[in-house]
Amino acid sequence: MSERPRRNRSETEDRLKSALKSVLAEGGFGALTPSRVAAAAGVDKMLIYRYFGDLEGLTRAVAKGPDFFPSMEDVCDGDVAAILALPVPDRAAAIAVNFAHCLLERPLVLELMVWELVERNQLTAIMETEREETGLRIARELFGDLADNTGHRVNAITAILGAAVTYLALRQRKIRWFNGIDLKSDAGWAEIEVTIRAMTAHLAA
Amino acid sequence: MSERPRRNRSETEDRLKSALKSVLAEGGFGALTPSRVAAAAGVDKMLIYRYFGDLEGLTRAVAKGPDFFPSMEDVCDGDVAAILALPVPDRAAAIAVNFAHCLLERPLVLELMVWELVERNQLTAIMETEREETGLRIARELFGDLADNTGHRVNAITAILGAAVTYLALRQRKIRWFNGIDLKSDAGWAEIEVTIRAMTAHLAA
DNA sequence: TCCTTTTGTCTCCGTCCAGAGACAAATCAT
DNA sequence: ATGATTTGTCTCTGGACGGAGACAAAAGGA
Structure with a gap:
């Protein structure tokens, strides 16, 4: 019933970022593959490449977030x-x-x-x-x-x-x-x- | 020209063990696959399974060697x-x-x-x-x-x-x-x- | 000699993977 | 409304992998 817009790049990017976090939390970096992250986000894996270049770019985007590393x-x-x-x-x-x-x-x-x-x-x-x-x-x-x-x-x-x-x-x-x-x-x-x-x-x- | 016997289980086991060491040393445990170890040993990978059960058994055989861990x-x-x-x-x-x-x-x-x-x-x-x-x-x-x-x-x-x-x-x-x-x-x-x-x-x- | 066991190779199957490219649908500008 | 752009999906290729099983060759016992 929710009226979320079905096309929304920034929301998709956020979905990918938090999907990466949960994949990392559950399976460790050994389980960190584009396919898995995309599946966890409920999104096609090609969007990782289109929006972040590659999986490392996505990871960097997550790690660069504020309050990630202890200051x-x-x-x-x-x-x-x-x-x-x-x-x-x-x-x-x-x-x-x-x-x-x-x-x-x-x-x-x-x-x-x-x-x-x-x-x-x-x-x-x-x-x-x-x-x-x-x-x-x-x-x-x-x-x-x-x-x-x-x-x-x-x-x-x-x-x-x-x-x-x-x-x-x-x-x-x-x-x-x-x-x-x-x-x-x-x-x-x-x-x-x-x-x-x-x-x-x-x-x- | 060398006259090494071509069938020699214990020699093959040794080859696999030292192959595991060199694979581990070169590529880390992330590169530790049966295929790679067998290739490094110049031997078919099935012998890992036959002689050591699986790759972990081979690794254990290496690590159990004396003078491996510091005493x-x-x-x-x-x-x-x-x-x-x-x-x-x-x-x-x-x-x-x-x-x-x-x-x-x-x-x-x-x-x-x-x-x-x-x-x-x-x-x-x-x-x-x-x-x-x-x-x-x-x-x-x-x-x-x-x-x-x-x-x-x-x-x-x-x-x-x-x-x-x-x-x-x-x-x-x-x-x-x-x-x-x-x-x-x-x-x-x-x-x-x-x-x-x-x-x-x-x-x- | 012949037959069995050991040692080693080879082929095959199902799965997963990265990533390219074509395609479809929605949004936006005009 | 129409055409361009953005957003998202789908299929496909080529490759690596674990591991099962059939097969071949050598060694050893009789």
Whole structure:
């Protein structure tokens, strides 16, 4: 009974975009084929080529959407000043844990981050530079006040914590336990938080 | 002119195994198909099914080979006692860095570890339990002397360091830089080592 | 020698895929 | 109303794939 217009390019594009998301969410990037996305959208696959060039163009259009990747504000849980007011260990731990939560609630981002580990293409190249910039910005703006002797290690510290959190977030999608830690439980992540705080405790400015 | 016997099951099995390795090394697990492996072995693909059940059976046969995954001895660089003699921060840093080197020199293991992040099957399930056991064993045997108040965090500490090193090792296959660190250079890994040591410095027993 | 088992090849089938091109229907401009 | 453009569907080609099954050749036992 609905009176939707039957020819509407922008609506079709949206259908394709959200179809891509659901295909990606259900079957992973291994299931990401033009045929499947088009079928999920209830639309002919040729429209992918006509409107987005190819599947990668469609994927890029989805990933370029705002609020897709976690921003610095997300990592600060919305309040940059509050994070900056924390002492360095708490700050590092808070950022790491916020980052973890950002990832855990963005399954599509996790899917793309796994993809990034598997192959390199135009899409993952885009992600790569975007994330590199955000990471360095976090190190600069959120830890720029560190004393020089520790400051020159800020990149390495954020790299290690970021890498750890990223791997644990990627891993929990398929495997619950890592080294005795339950990655599917709040308790597991709380333990990680406490430990990060302990490991950064001596880095006080 | 060579006088090799033309019918030799065990040789054929070996050819298939090493063909699987080279296919995996060249094209990643996404390129791992019976057709390709058989072609690389110069053998008909039906022999995979006849001799190993299916491709997964062949993969399992390869992965079960000795010295495939890094053992605790590898992680200790051959001398467990020497590692145990180190103070805790140096010990943790040494193990983490040895573990990194073990991974970096085992591209096939890295490939399987990425696979593990992508999907779960019988093969990755085997890897999962094997690695979980090794990880816990390292925590127990190499850090069992820690005081209780830090000791109860040993799992979390080794999880964080192991996760960080793993992600960095996985990532450097496709992307050189992470957070300003050059993962393709010895200098980059040296910086990681120094930073791990700094981050564990206060955990002295 | 003959017969059985093992080892390996070859053909075939059904399925899925990317993508080109022709075509039809709706919308828009005039 | 009419012609052009946009939007969408359909068919087709060429190829890769997994895997079943028939077949051939060699090895080995009698």
